[in-house]
Amino acid sequence: MPDTLLISTEALQGLLDALIAKGYQPVGPRLERGAIVYETLSAASDLPRGYLDEQGGGHYRLSKADPSSPETAGIFRYAVGPQSWKGFLFPSRQSLWRARRTETGFAFEPETDDAPAYAFLGARPCELAAMRIQDRVFQEGPYVDRGYAERRARAFVVAVNCTRAGGTCFCASMGTGPRAEDGFDLCLTELLDADDHAFLVEIGSASGRALMELVRHRTATPEEIERGRRAITDAAEQMGRRMPPDAAAILASNPEHPRWDQVAQRCLSCANCTLVCPTCFCSRVEDTTSLDGVEAARHRQWDSCFTLDFSYIHGGPVRRETAARYRHWITHKLSTWHAQFGTSGCTGCGRCITWCPVGIDITEEVAAIQATERAEPLGDE
């Protein structure tokens, strides 16, 4: 089997059938409450068709494509929505264990993870990058989060290259997209014009290859491959934002910059940016007991460094000021993440810009600090 195949739009159903036959639960984009979200797919017809997104700072709108344009048949012509695959690999709320009182004290009962083997259909290049970043957090450090590692190992990834950039995307400047280089089992590129609609399929793994044995396909021609390449280049050229390449050093050198107080006057400290971010990994634990005090449980749920409680220690929170919390967030994403995990914590997906109620823009904040830099770097560290 060659490495790049072509399938028809109808064969997407065959792809889903093959995934289900192999025991995966397919999850992919669906239209819910006016946004693209990731949910279980039962048929290819669940995929939104003919929708285009409009994204900007604090702005998200889906619209139906003009029925006379080829876009009306498009399936993956919108960029990422508010959710990411993080919710499947690192659930927003998870039971860690239970404990039960016994005559001599109590006994722990470990939680068993009953998550299915997911097939992620429609993971964008920036989202593959986000998964690789979270891999470093949860399974490549001194400790391994077993639940994450198991769900990740079981998952099958059907990526989709981006052929149309969203309004807040800046993945090209982060080196994470709009083309997926690796980290997938299969990768689709949508070929869409007035008289043709099909998908290129790149094979990324042995299980991807095995799956394609079950799906009607033919070898892609060099012309088709070139059309796909051009469509991805178009997306790269559409991106209006870019991250300054030395963002890590700029932030490391400017912890006392006046910009922090300025951005804090706009920031509502609402935590939206951290919850939509596909790489933010912070969590808090919650201990509870049953009413009769016989059973106890511990849950872990997503948390955000924007809350006051996040840094609470006896005597009060470490980061009281919004300025300190915003500084921590952006500095973690773009600077200290490198020291912790050997990579940026930002993929350039643009979600934090789109879903910020007041439209604070991570690229603009770095550029503003860069433009008025004055401090000397933290030389001793």
Added chain:
Amino acid sequence: MTQAAPGLAWNPMIADAMLPARYRVDAIRRELTGVFTLALVPVDGGDALTFAPGQYNMLYQFGVGEVPISLSGDPACPRPLVHTIRAVGTVTNALQHLASGHMVGLRGPFGTHWPAEAAQGADLVIMAGGIGLAPLRPLIYQVLANRKRYGAVCIFYGARTPDEILYRDELEQWRSRFDLTVEVTVDRAGPDWLGRVGVVTRLLAAKGFSPPDTIACLCGPEIMMRYAVLALRDQGVGPERIYVSLERNMQCGLGFCGHCQFGASFVCRDGPVFRFDGIAKRFDIREI
């Protein structure tokens, strides 16, 4: 692919790192008002837990919650595991009501340790404020057990009032030794206190150590450590010879929950003990 962290009692791929082990209270000792020491023994057997001075455990009180607490006992006798706790809030108040025979959950030991080996041959300044003496006591035990390997050893301790002097009997005992300098001060006292009054950093003037050859280990409120570092540096102790133990909110101890971040460091595993030169700049940044 992955490796157990040094000092880890269990294999993180086999044991769930978030699942505590069961321990039983062997003894509880009331130290001061609101301060108590728990001696814990494992319920389910397994390998003896070893620890290095400065490390901590996550202690779980059934249904209430889990908190980081330093080991305060002798690392040479890790059974029972000893913790000294000040009751300040929900979990620590609940722990205070434990009695001998009760059960708790325990995960650990976690974190970095005091430079007991690196300090050999050097003079040693051990400075604590309040409950901060607890995480330093294992270091004192270890140094005393190998006393000949160290130069001058000074213990400087500050408490708010005479009634809040932790491990008072032991401090007296240590003070009576000829091979230790022990100075205790309080912030305020009534007329029957014959000792020193004033901030603990002033004790550094008492000398008894040679600054260029000194390793200093500090644990206490951050404001105390800030002044202590300034005073030590003024006297000529280099930042690479000063160690501080930091406190941050901790929910996992594993580098997963993110709460303990201090600049690029996870205090839970890159700390709590830091060599000062590595954090000097960020130590001065407000609310970092």
